[in-house]
Amino acid sequence: MPTWLDFWQNENEFDDSMTANYAFFLDRVETYAPLSPSTRVLDIGSGPGNLEDAWHSRVGEIHGLDISKRYNAITRAKHAGHPNVHIHDIPADDYLNFGPVAGRQFDLIIVMSVVQYYRSAAEVEQLLTNIKAAAAPGSRALLCDLIVAEGVLGDVLSILGRSLRQGQLLSMLRLLFRLRFSDYYAVRQQNGILIVPERDWLAMCKRLGINARFIDEPLTLQQERKNLLLQF
Numbered sequence: 001m002p003t004w005l006d007f008w009q010n011e012n013e014f015d016d017s018m019t020a021n022y023a024f025f026l027d028r029v030e031t032y033a034p035l036s037p038s039t040r041v042l043d044i045g046s047g048p049g050n051l052e053d054a055w056h057s058r059v060g061e062i063h064g065l066d067i068s069k070r071y072n073a074i075t076r077a078k079h080a081g082h083p084n085v086h087i088h089d090i091p092a093d094d095y096l097n098f099g100p101v102a103g104r105q106f107d108l109i110i111v112m113s114v115v116q117y118y119r120s121a122a123e124v125e126q127l128l129t130n131i132k133a134a135a136a137p138g139s140r141a142l143l144c145d146l147i148v149a150e151g152v153l154g155d156v157l158s159i160l161g162r163s164l165r166q167g168q169l170l171s172m173l174r175l176l177f178r179l180r181f182s183d184y185y186a187v188r189q190q191n192g193i194l195i196v197p198e199r200d201w202l203a204m205c206k207r208l209g210i211n212a213r214f215i216d217e218p219l220t221l222q223q224e225r226k227n228l229l230l231q232f
Helices: 004-009 014-026 050-055 069-078 121-134 152-165 169-180 183-191 198-208
Strands: 040-044 061-066 085-089 106-112 135-146 211-214 226-231
Touching: 014 050, 040 050, 040 121, 050 061, 050 069, 061 069, 069 085, 106 121, 121 135, 121 198, 198 211, 198 226
Parallel strands: 040 061, 040 106, 061 085, 106 135
Antiparallel strands: 135 226, 211 226
C-alpha cells in the first residue's frame, strides 16, 4: 500500500501549486518572524525550495531538510550559486532524524504544511523536541497549516474563498479536480491525515517547557487550519 513517504518521492500535483500558498504565507509571516541579514533559518520539509527562493538573499543562512531526493535536487540546482543555502537529505524511514544539522542552532525554524503527513502525535512531540534542541536563545519557530479538527468540506471551501480573493480561483479548481483523481486522493483514503487538536499541541509544548501560542491571523490559504508560534 503506497504511503505518504512514497507520494512525496515522486512527481505530483503539488509541484506547481505550492507557489500560491507560499505567496500568501510570505506576505504575512514576517509579522511574527522578522528577518535580518544574520538570521539563521531551518526549513523543515523544504520541498521544492519555495522558502529558499524567497529568503536566500535576505538571511545569513538557510538549511532545508526533506525526505524527497527529487525535491532536494531541484532546490540544490536552483541555488547552486548561493553558498548560504544548504539542502540536506533526511531518511524517508527516519524523518525525525535531524542529524545533518546536529549541533547547529537557528534563529528561525519553519515547518510548513508537513505535520499532517506524520503518523502519530508521538512523532509530533518528537518534532517539538528536535525543534527545541535546534532553537537558539531568543529564537522563534512557526508550525503552519496545522489540521486541528475534522472538516474536509470546510478546508475546501476555505481555500476556494481565499483563492477567489487572491485571483487564483481557476487554478485552484483545476488543482482540486486533479487531486480528486490522483494518487494523492488514493493515498489519503488509505493513510489518512494526522489531526492534532489545539489543546494537545499546547499540552505537548507545556510538557516540553516551550512557550507556545496559536496565531489568530491565517497564514495560509486554508483559514480553517492553524499556525503555532513557539518562542525560546
